[in-house]
Structure formats: structure tokens, C-alpha cells
Amino acid sequence: ERLLATGAPPLTEFQLLVDGVDLAQYHPDLAMLNIRRRVLDPILLDNAAAAGADVALRTRVVGLLHDERRVTGVRIEDPEGRHSEIRARVVIGADGRNSTIGRLVGARRYNVTANERAGAVGYYEGVEPHGVFHLYILGSTYFIGSSCDNGLFMASAYYNKADHRRFREPNGFEERLATCPPFASLLKGATMTGPPVFASRWQGFFREAAGPGWALVGDAGHFKDPAPGQGIADAVRQAERLAESVCYGIDTHSLGDQLARWWRWRDHDAAEMYWWAREYGRAGLQSPVIVEMFRRLAANPRTLRAAHAVAFHETRPFRIFSPVRASAAAARLLARGGTPRGKVVADLVTLSTRDFQRRWRTHRPIYEEGPGRDAQEEPEQVLQRGVES
Numbered sequence: 001e002r003l004l005a006t007g008a009p010p011l012t013e014f015q016l017l018v019d020g021v022d023l024a025q026y027h028p029d030l031a032m033l034n035i036r037r038r039v040l041d042p043i044l045l046d047n048a049a050a051a052g053a054d055v056a057l058r059t060r061v062v063g064l065l066h067d068e069r070r071v072t073g074v075r076i077e078d079p080e081g082r083h084s085e086i087r088a089r090v091v092i093g094a095d096g097r098n099s100t101i102g103r104l105v106g107a108r109r110y111n112v113t114a115n116e117r118a119g120a121v122g123y124y125e126g127v128e129p130h131g132v133f134h135l136y137i138l139g140s141t142y143f144i145g146s147s148c149d150n151g152l153f154m155a156s157a158y159y160n161k162a163d164h165r166r167f168r169e170p171n172g173f174e175e176r177l178a179t180c181p182p183f184a185s186l187l188k189g190a191t192m193t194g195p196p197v198f199a200s201r202w203q204g205f206f207r208e209a210a211g212p213g214w215a216l217v218g219d220a221g222h223f224k225d226p227a228p229g230q231g232i233a234d235a236v237r238q239a240e241r242l243a244e245s246v247c248y249g250i251d252t253h254s255l256g257d258q259l260a261r262w263w264r265w266r267d268h269d270a271a272e273m274y275w276w277a278r279e280y281g282r283a284g285l286q287s288p289v290i291v292e293m294f295r296r297l298a299a300n301p302r303t304l305r306a307a308h309a310v311a312f313h314e315t316r317p318f319r320i321f322s323p324v325r326a327s328a329a330a331a332r333l334l335a336r337g338g339t340p341r342g343k344v345v346a347d348l349v350t351l352s353t354r355d356f357q358r359r360w361r362t363h364r365p366i367y368e369e370g371p372g373r374d375a376q377e378e379p380e381q382v383l384q385r386g387v388e389s
């Protein structure tokens, strides 16, 4: 109720266009809400407090407490710089990509991937709120938008990192939005409420997510390319499951086992979405094979719905975007003609190789040396540590 009271309309109609292939669909049972963090976070905090949590704002974890076997609590610093301690049976690090808890326990990152795209977002007044999620892939740029809270419209672009400078030029963002016809007409007469916000550095990763007396949840333990917009929902999904594991572990005196099981579940649950987000976030034009896959998916409302349902964890991404579908798409392209044969074959080989690599790395993760930090903080150092190129 409080989420709806922000004025964010449920987004039930999806306007999706991928290089001219129309993937639009209406499904009221798969609704999304777009709420800015400054509005969402206080609601989450209030809910936590109402559920019995003690909330300490502007207070940060600066150290851990240990006994000889496990983590037993945290040392915190309040806004006045005073230190104190909190003892706990389990410490959950939900402290984001550059997790302090992760660093303090020495959790290593694995299967790290570098971002190939950058993003910009702006909020507009003057667009009539409506329940449509817009995604248009034109050339190498993704244009994404929807109404959000308080009558605003969010417009964003997700583009090759090489284009970042052009987007950052004065009015560069607005000029690029205007090259997307649906956005040009949506934003006619609308006013941006402030300068656009840009993001160009992040890495995808998994981080060791549990140990004696500790666990890492949300971005602290795992970050994926933001292209499919799954981060918040996944953090909540993991937290719900972790809460069950912790309660059960305490009740049955098997906390260590339950945390380890939860970590295995987290990796299994997140793996496909992680690698799919990585594919979705690659720079450049869409491969003709992928576009042909979309064309076939769009031809049948049932398969189209299954494709949309990927974003809601109802369908596993690689059940839809499977190697079999890719091979069939390549065969159709070759039979139809019009696309250079060499290009089709090369794309199919690339897609198959990546599919093999993601399966292999899911079962045989590549660990980074030492507890890695995000590229935002240590760009050169991180890049030297063998991030996937």
C-alpha cells in the first residue's frame, strides 16, 4: 500500500522493440513498480522498524568482534564518532558492493566480469503517468523509461562505454534521447527536474557469502550487470530466504550448515540471471541471430510471455534464450538469405562458446586474488587482477 501511495503506477504493459522486432505485451499479472531510492529506502526502513528492528542511521560498521571460532558481533561508529559494540549470533552484511563486512571477513570474489556499457538517467515532469514500461533497443543503445513515483517519468539510456563522453557533453543525454522516436514524442514539452545522473564503472561478481557467524546478502555478496534491472528484487529474494535459514539454523542448532546451504542456494539461484545480464549488458549491436530469436519468440504470445517472465524469475533465462533456439534462428537466417553467411556462423559460434563458458565457470568458478573491491574505488588495481575481458 505504501509503495502504491508513492503514486508509482503498476507497470503492466510492456512496450519492447529490439531492432525493429515488436515484443510488446500486456500482462496485468506481471506488474512492476518504479520507485526512486530516496522514496523507497525510507519505506523499507519504516517496515524494518515496524517489524522490530532497531534502526541506527548514519552509523557504520568499522570492525568485527570474534571469539576463537566465529564472528560474534560488530563494532560501530555513530555520527559523533563514538564507538560501541553490538553482539550477535550472526552478522549479516547487507552493505552493498564494497561491503565492509565482506572485507573484514576476507570474503573472496569469483567470476568477476567487467562492464561494457554505461548508463544515464533523468527524471521528467510533465509526462502523464501511465502503466507502460518502455524499452527500445535502437542500434547499440537501450532506451528505457517508465512513470515512477510522485508523477515523474524516468528516462534512461544504456549505451556503449565508448559513447560515455558524448552522453556527458552538455545536453548530450537529452539529444540522444531525442533520437529515439517514442521517447522524443513522450518527452515533448516535458522538463527534466535536474541534471542526469551517470554511472560508468562497476563489475559483476559473486563473493563468498557465508562463514562462521556471518553472511553477505544483496550486493554485498553478488552484483550483476544492471541491464535487466534485477538488483533490488534479487536482494529482497535473497534476504527472505536467508531470514528463513537463520531462524531454522538457530532453532535447530545448525546455523553454520544452514548458512552454507543458503550460500549454495544463492549461487544456484543467481547464476543464470548473472550470465544472462552479462550477455544483455555487452556493448555493440544486437547479433542478427539474437534478433531472429526475438522475432520467433514474438510470433507466439505464449513464448513471448515466457520471455517477459524471465524478468520476474518465472522462467530461467537460458530456457528461453537457449543454444537450441539460437541454432534454429541461425538456420532460419541462412535459409532466408540476406544476412552474410559468415556473420551468422561467427555469431552462432560466439554464442555457443559463451554458453559453454558460463556453464563451466558456474561449476568451476574463477576466484580473484584477495578480497576484491569495486572498480569505482580501485580501477587500475582491479583491472590488473584478471577481470574477464
Ligand SMILES: Cc1cc2nc3c(=O)[nH]c(=O)nc-3n(C[C@H](O)[C@H](O)[C@H](O)COP(=O)(O)OP(=O)(O)OC[C@H]3O[C@@H](n4cnc5c(N)ncnc54)[C@H](O)[C@@H]3O)c2cc1C
Residues within 6 Å of the ligand: 059, 060, 061, 062, 094, 095, 096, 097, 099, 100, 101, 119, 199, 202, 217, 218, 219, 220, 226, 229, 230, 231, 232, 233, 235
Ligand atoms: C548503474 C546501476 C543501475 C541500477 N539499476 C537498477 C534497476 O534499475 N533496478 C534494480 O532493481 N536494481 C538496479 N541496480 C542494482 C541495485 O541498485 C542494487 O542491486 C541494490 O541496491 C542492492 O541493494 P543492497 O541493499 O544489497 O545494497 P545497497 O543498496 O548498496 O545498500 C547498502 C547499504 O549499506 C550501507 N553501508 C555501506 N557500508 C556500510 C557500513 N560500513 N556500515 C553500515 N552501513 C553501510 C549503505 O549506506 C547502503 O545504505 C542498479 C545498480 C547500478 C550500479
